[in-house]
Amino acid sequence: MGDLPKRALSGAILIAVALAALWLGGIAFWLLVVVAALLMMAEWSELHGVDARTKRVGQLAISVPLAILAPIASGPTFLVLGLVAGAGFFIAATTRRSELGWGTAYVGLPALALVLLRAQDNGLLLASWALALVWATDIGAYFAGRSIGGAKLAPRISPNKTWAGLIGGVVAATLFAFALHVWAGLPFRLVMATPVLAVTAQAGDLYESWLKRRAGVKDSGSLLPGHGGVLDRLDGLVPVAVLAALLVEVPRWL
Secondary structure (H helix, E strand, O other): OOOHHHHHHHHHHHHHHHHHHHHHOHHHHHHHHHHHHHHHHHHHHHHOOOOHHHHHHHHHHHHHHHHHOOOOOOOOOHHHHHHHHHHHHHHHHHHOOHHHHHHHHHHHHHHHHHHHHHOOOOHHHHHHHHHHHHHHHHHHHHHHHHHHOOOEEEOOOEEEEEHHHHHHHHHHHHHHHHHHHHHHOOOHHHHHHHHHHHHHHHHHHHHHHHHHHHHOOOOOOOOEOOOEOHHHHHOOHHHHHHHHHHHHHHHHHO
């Protein structure tokens, strides 16, 4: 628990910045998403052992769909989705590193999903739900895991994670979503989906832990005191943002 004060202070600052950009929406939120995505692409490249030049190529390629994602450009449309796929093929072909091509999807899809959620009529609520359920999952898992302990969730990948932590994270996220339903009108079907998304957040965390273990590093970076890199902080949000956007958009298509 010795790193808790540093983690708490750093986490509070990050949440404050995210909430401010979320509240402002538009260009402010898009800029935050772009900065996070470019940093994530750099850390993804480093976890896969590429040199500095190749890392910059990856960042330049993903910057094209990120730029088109801007509210003053096309915004969150199918064009951006196509450009993310195109950037992936371009990076894989020019660098002969297919994992960098997959990195564009890992970074670009959640960026598109978050801007799409914020662009909805009730976008502030929907984007807040997607972001905060991941935070609630992390906080609930941290304290439940520390206080209860017990059987390990995936000891070969992340020895500190426990089943008690997973359950605590799911409960915390679900209670938060239910509170949003009562006080802010979050659709109940999204409350019902929250436990699945909380588990998905933990799966995203485990996936990034596996990447770090394979690369032989403790953190994806050192930018965030007490948290490591940007990927370390947003690994659970990557799959959650995409699934949350699908839950919101697919019913509108049917």
